[in-house]
Amino acid sequence: MAKDAQLKELLAPVVESMGFTFWGLEFMPNGKRSMLRVFIDKPDGITVDHCAEVSRQISAVLDVEDPITQEYTLEVSSPGMDRPLFTLEQFKQYANHIIELRLRMPFD
Template structure:
């Protein structure tokens, strides 16, 4: 009697080192076009993998901006070929529910409501939603109800601002 293999498919992300490599490669291209490279996400999903590059600008981002950056970034990715699997490139504005990637971004959005998901549990939980108080050294400070948590930036898998509609 044979044993059937078990396949596990997940929405795994690239390693932090791989994302850093992509950021180092693509940020100068984005910035050379006059935009801020807000962040990069990669969602591995077989043939439906997605590389998302977030761009920002003081005057806002339109479809034309995304098209312009997409053409340039696509050219660099074609030449450098840093991702061996098939993927779709998406260039986007961070939007109102903008993701947060870096300590300066967390500091700039202090006072906002945020959702944070960790790679591994901290004090028994992976999900936090509350008031972003700021940063302390390499930690993000978030207040959930009456408790403040200092979450190490390296343990954050995903963080985003919760938009306010006043």
């Protein structure tokens, strides 16, 4: 199982049990500068306090389960106006909206 999928399986239930939508995550391994960014959402918006609350819960789970062996920084954030889309359902939700698309590899 890919690291992103493993982390999603571990963290999504934690976020959702707290009443937030698990929007997605980005894990960027890079030695001591590794970054785990978790995006949360809620219909009435996300505050800094929400991010801090979720960060504490996620940190506790990550400390116990230890899925990331190297040092990393955890960041919990709202997806914001320029929100990344992670799932087909999210893409469908934004059908007929103007989006900016970035590809990992060149295409045509």
